[in-house]
Amino acid sequence: MQPKALTGRSRDEAWQVLRDSGRPGRAVDVLVVGGGVTGAGTALDAATRGLSTVLVEAEDWASGTSQWSTKLVHGGLRYLQMLDLHLVHEALTERGLLLRTLAPHLVKPMPFLIPLEHRWWQRLYYGAGVTLYDLLANVLPGERALPVHQHTTRRGLHRAFPDLRGGRAVGAVRYWDATVDDARLVTTIVHTAHTYGAQVASRSRVLDLVREDDRVVGARVRDEETGEEVDVRAHQVISTTGVWTEEVGGLAGADGGLRVMASKGIHLVVPRDRIRGSQGLFLQTERSVLFFIPWSRYWIIGTTDTPWHGDLRHPVATATDIDYVLDHANTVLTTRLTRDDVLGWYAGLRPLLQPGTRGEPDSAKISREHTVVSPVPGLTVVGGGKLTTYRVMAADAVDLSLGDRAADLPSITTQIPLVGAVGEGAMRRRMPALRDRFGWDEQMTDHLLHRYGSLVEQLLDLIAEDSSLAQPLEHAPAYLRAEIAYACISEGVLHLEDIMMRRTRLYYEAAGKGLAAAAEIADIAVQWLGWGEDKAARELADYERRVRADEAAASQPDDLSALAARDRVLRGEPAAATPGTAGGSS
Structure with a gap:
């Protein structure tokens, strides 16, 4: 249709x-x-x-x-440890449908490494688990959506992830899942x-x-x-x-x-060149799992898993949360990440069905x-x-x-394939000609295909109407001006925040949460949404206030003080910084 x-x-x-x-x-x-x-x-x-x-x-x-997930379409490897085979099989079946039929433009395969420190028992333990993972994914007839797992040596692990601290690792198990812009x-x-x-x-x-x-x-x-x-x-x-x-x-x-129990998870976004690695990494911590996910020009690193008792609309990342993820990342990396390396961060809530137990259950162990x-x-x-x-x-x-x-x-x-899925292959074959025509590089055309699939044709229609839309945003060159115009007229945008946080990912993938690009984006919205100058000014002020409020929250050590700092900024009051917790471009 x-x-x-x-x-x-x-x-x-x-x-x-x-x-x-x-x-x-x-x-x-x-x-x-x-x-x-x-x-x-x-x-x-x-x-x-x-x-x-x-x-x-x-x-x-x-x-x-x-909007705040780990950006994965996956079976939930850790739920095998809970013997939740039904959930894992169900999720892997859906993963295959999304990859093959429903959204091949949005959902992309990604290999992950599980480092091994013990030569025999860990290879047997994780190998058996990932073998079951593969079997549960491939019991349905038809072409296999992803490759089966492989074992790799210490040398193979180093080639795939040079910045993983060598230490005691004797090799790894490589398995496959998929990434998505949620x-x-x-x-x-x-x-x-x-x-x-x-x-x-x-x-x-x-x-x-x-x-x-x-x-x-x-x-x-x-x-x-x-x-x-x-x-x-x-x-x-x-x-x-x-x-x-x-x-x-x-x-x-x-x-x-x-x-329903609300469990908070936070993620950090770090430039791709800060960590040498070509594949994802999966490790377990004492409280959750630790993912390093190659995602576009960045790494997504997370996550935490802690109960949340605050405002459900506004979960916040605290300084303690950010430092927790950084500390755990640094224990396994040869390079050292600091707050200055964190381009962005985000916090979200998982809706976990709470078992009928007294007291507060461990959210990391809930199916x-x-x-x-x-x-x-x-x-x-x-x-x-x-x-x-x-x-x-x-x-x-x-x-x-x-x-x-x-x-x-x-x-x-x-x-029912999602819009943009049908005809994606044909659009992919047109990309070399479009690169020549508009001067786009391969990263740009991959970006467009991954976001729009065959709907790239609608962006081309807009560019035919206004050739300036073929140009990247000045302060966010990963996105075309045409993408902002398209979001305004075809993707239900009502506010600047909608564009900054969800139609693009500038809220957490650009320094300063994309404020440098906000004025140009608002100017495009003036043209394509019919905003007046007063409306555009209000939208810019509202978004900047949101950014300052979230930055203030991230300077605080705990959820309660973070929410209080956030609320002070939203009310127009100065946020009281906590010495030693705020830092860097984050």
Whole structure:
């Protein structure tokens, strides 16, 4: 199907459907609440079953957990240690679907090394685990999505990762997973759902659930841009709200037994040339796992795994978090990383289904299995899960909401490539000619293919209209001006923050969180979104305030003081720095 752009008009159309739903016979079949990866997948699943579907999100697409992941599509190797074979098999099956069919432009293979310090028992232990990982990935018929694992010698390990501290390593096990731009995946799923008929509206907050007797029949929704409120009627409401799962259950007067624990994980972004290595690295720490992930021009290093009790909308990375990751990285590297090497960082929350135990469980030992329940008639709630398994979670949610009707309307999303997937190979073959025509280098064309696939054609249409769009941004040359224009007119952008944090990755992959490029990006938005100069100035001020607030938080030693520092900056007060914790360009 021809991709259908996410525009201001399409959002207006979605809101008209929400208003009209209160009229007799106009209730929507499915109202999906939550625009992360699971909500986007649920809207796509419902729409492709022929159900009238509306997806609402309180902020921007992927603005919660889905933009702060480790950027991996993976089976969860560490869950094999918990003997969670069902979860690992499910995730590996979905990984294969994304690589082969659904999103080969967005999801890319990546080899990882597990260094070994003991010649015999570790080779047997990790070798057996990764062998099982490969078997679980390849039990389905068809072409294998990724190579099987290999053992490598100490010399082979050094060739692949020269900056890994030699020490006691006797070799490594090499296995394969895949990387993804998580926020881009979510936006692409929303784009695909809209293409197949779903109405979608970001910045649309559910305030309450509407009930008749003991049944949920809709929700009260507020347009965060205009303040308008409307009671939306729906035959089924599906909550895909992640760490907010219990809050939605509370609106219904029931939680269905789902208790979700928010676990904070932080990641650092370091320039690629600071660490010599061509493959990813996987190690275990006392509290989590340590990944070194080659990602575009950078390394992503993480993660932590600690309980979070603060504002669910604004998890923050503290100085202690950043130093923890740096310290653990430096114990295994020959080079030494400092705060000056950290271009950016980010913190996110994992929605972990909490087991029925007393006290606070160890979040690092909680499975990422998902659960779908219907606490009251008319409401379906999804809890837990992980980015890789979003499609299964979505299908399960729609199945449960349909009840007996699900047998007549089965999910078909295994057969629905995301926009940009079909024709990616043909677009790839055109790239040499485009490099010659526009003076782009190979890194730029790889970047475009990885983000847009065959939708690069739509960027070329914009460039044909305005040749200046073929040029890179002056202070962020990894991105073309055309990408900003395209985000404005086709990817549902409402605010500058949407571009800086999710349509691009400048918030955490550029020094100063991309502030140097913000003015040029705002100027493009003035042209393509129709912003006035006053609007552009407000957007720039709001984004700069967000950056200063997050920088202030990262200078503090703990979550409580970090949140307080962040709030002070957002209120326009000076942030009290903690001596010795802030440093570098981070």
